[in-house]
Amino acid sequence: MVLQSSQIEEFRGHFRGDVLLPGDNGYESARKIWNGMFDRRPGIIARCVGTSDVIHAVNFARENSLLIAVKAGGHNSAGNAVCDDGIMIDLSLMRRVNVDPKNKTARVDAGALLGDLDHETQLYGLAVSGGGIVSHTGVGGLTLGGGFGWISRRHGLAIDNLISAEVVTADGKLLTASADENPDLFWGLRGGGGNFGIVTSFQFRCVELGPQIYSGLIIKKFEHAKRYMQFHRDFVRGLPDEMTVWMVVRHAPPLPFLPQDVHGKMVVIIPFVWLGDEAEGARLIQPIRDATPSHGEAIGMNSWVAWQSGFDGLVEHGARNYWKSHHLRELSDGCIDRVIEFADSMPSDEIEVFIPHMEGAPSRVPDTATAFAHRKTPFLLNIHTRWRKTQDDEPCLAWARDFHQVTEPFAQGVYVNFLSDEGEDRVKAAYTPEVWDRLVELKKKYDPNNLYRMNQNIKPA
Ligand SMILES: Cc1cc2nc3c(=O)[nH]c(=O)nc-3n(C[C@H](O)[C@H](O)[C@H](O)COP(=O)(O)OP(=O)(O)OC[C@H]3O[C@@H](n4cnc5c(N)ncnc54)[C@H](O)[C@@H]3O)c2cc1C
Structure with missing residues (x-):
């Protein structure tokens, strides 16, 4: 779909971060991801700085039938963080980590890297288990797939330490997913990848560690x-x-x-x-x-x-x-x-x-x-x-x-x-048949039109 410049200007007008088009300053570096195999050129890059930007970008994409790629750390080897044409919803400017040392929890914005998480939690002698082994990996993709690291044998996967997540669903709503609120969504986020919504922040339990x-x-x-x-x-x-x-x-x-x-x-x-x-x-x-x-x-x-x-x-x-x-x-x-x-x-x-x-x-x-x-x-x-x-x-x-x-x-x-880009059977292989059927049901509920499909995709039907 070809967008009119007036539509883009209106989108920009409501956006706090940067909206980049091919040729704009910063476009070339923003479209780059970790894996050099992918040299894709999104039609628009929406560099979000907050939840409201994410909601606005999702609504804009849905209303204009744009393919969405979501970039957090941009580390995934399958390259789904960047698309040709369409819109890249880029979370990589959202890197805040707020630690609550009293309750030993951390609220982490979805574009934070593992190094950000370690840096901030170690200030209080804490760490989040499951937080990988390379500091420039993103918390976003890692957590939504599971997340293991050096201490997960002792303290569990990242998802086993997830308390809640803030999620923008395909209809542009902002939901909290936790054991008490939208528990079905919370279940699916913990391993189901980016299929059910765009997570804007995660809350983790921390453990004492180090320095x-x-x-x-x-x-x-x-x-x-x-x-x-x-x-x-x-x-x-x-x-x-x-x-x-x-x-x-x-x-x-x-x-x-x-x-x-x-x-x-x-x-x-x-x-x-x-x-x-x-x-x-x-x-x-x-x-x-x-x-x-x-x-x-x-x-x-x-x-x-x-x-x-x-x-x-x-x-x-x-x-x-x-x-x-x-x-x-x-x-x-x-x-x-x-x-x-x-x-x-x-x-x-x-x-x-x-x-x-x-x-x-x-x-x-x-x-x-x-x-x-x-x-x-x-x-x-x-x-x-x-x-x-x-x-x-x-x-x-x-x-x-x-x-x-x-x-x-x-x-x-x-x-x-x-996984690389290996087709639906390989995505299924990441789950047991029982879990897969439940994921498909959840996709039907939260994203029936498969708006979020540039990922290890679970189709709604
Ligand atoms: C060098 C290297 C080392 C690694 N080490 C480990 C490790 O030790 N442990 C481990 O468990 N994994 C590890 N991984 C795998 C890593 O967990 C995945 O590549 C993960 O997807 C990276 O997350 P990202 O945010 O950087 O990636 P991105 O490419 O930005 O995101 C990957 C996909 O996740 C989805 N996504 C990301 N963030 C969001 C969000 N906020 N909301 C909705 N969807 C989202 C999107 O579909 C996106 O395409 C490693 C990968 C690499 C390349």
Whole structure:
């Protein structure tokens, strides 16, 4: 639909933030998202600074039949935060975090980044569990999909710590969703993504944390990868929830504590976080050191805020990215063999195979308590394919797809936040059939015309 300039001027007149059209100052930077694969050009970018702007933009889009893309942190690898034509409702200027230290809660505007959240909550020695591992990820998308992080095994997913959300529904109404108000909407927001409305703010429960935590990295030699992984899969499942140990297979970054000849070599990185006494953490981690030879390690008391942004440099904005993922039912020998085989043939030095251990507090929440359905699987296999040049698209995409396919026999479901644009069946795979049916009913109720469809879409029929 072609809009008249008078319509745009009228829209601008009611808008507190910026309304940007192609060619306007700031348009080019506002349309950019984390994944450099997406070079889309919205017809309008509505840079909201408050709830009223969001309502106004939703009404304007609906009345003019505009496709809506919602951008919070702009981090999602599927690229749904930006559309061609249509309107980008950009929440990224809404980054306020208000902490209530007495009640240990935080009210967070929907465009805040995880780094904003850590920065403000740590002022009071608090943190929000489930708040990811890269500080430039958005709270908005992360929370609506589930949200896990270093302390979620102990304290739950972001959605398990969500008290309420303010939501602009497709008809332009502002609703509160909580256990007491619109509980069906509250259920669906916790895992159903952006399907039911635009959240303008979240209220979270906080936990006491830091400012220092015992944490670190152990860099294992790849030649012993199979033996290490066989040890790892059983060992980490026996650890207390206060200890989170993950696994990353990749080419070694130039870490200062590694000998120079290891930089760029294939390695198995074992990062961990321990919520407790340093000596006890060291005792618990010792078997990992002993399991197989290492190239080096950096372990100690680290500031929580620094740890939370310690990996940012490996995933900065702009590179080309393609993610394939699933939850793993088992990290069996067969699965380990496939991981090692595909690690050996990585088409780019920046690719990571990320295998976090997920069990703990999230798995003790009943499967249908929220829309986040796959809570019991022990591991995730996340194939972070990342490269720079367009001419490498084909080998990188093919490698990721093949790797994903050969590990399907070991998989069960997928985390909706790690999906690329993979079609409805894959969106369904993020949910159990029971949860999916409930989500469809909810979509019919809150967004019967599928106004919010640029997402991992749940169609109303
Ligand atoms: C490098 C990297 C590291 C990551 N690490 C983790 C991690 O540790 N743990 C984890 O759980 N996930 C992680 N993720 C996945 C992350 O949770 C998703 O990519 C998430 O969608 C990012 O949110 P965003 O707001 O930045 O994204 P955006 O791209 O802005 O949003 C993604 C989609 O969510 C919807 N959306 C976002 N905000 C709103 C809103 N306020 N109202 C309605 N709909 C909205 C929209 O449909 C939008 O298209 C990581 C991703 C990356 C790229």
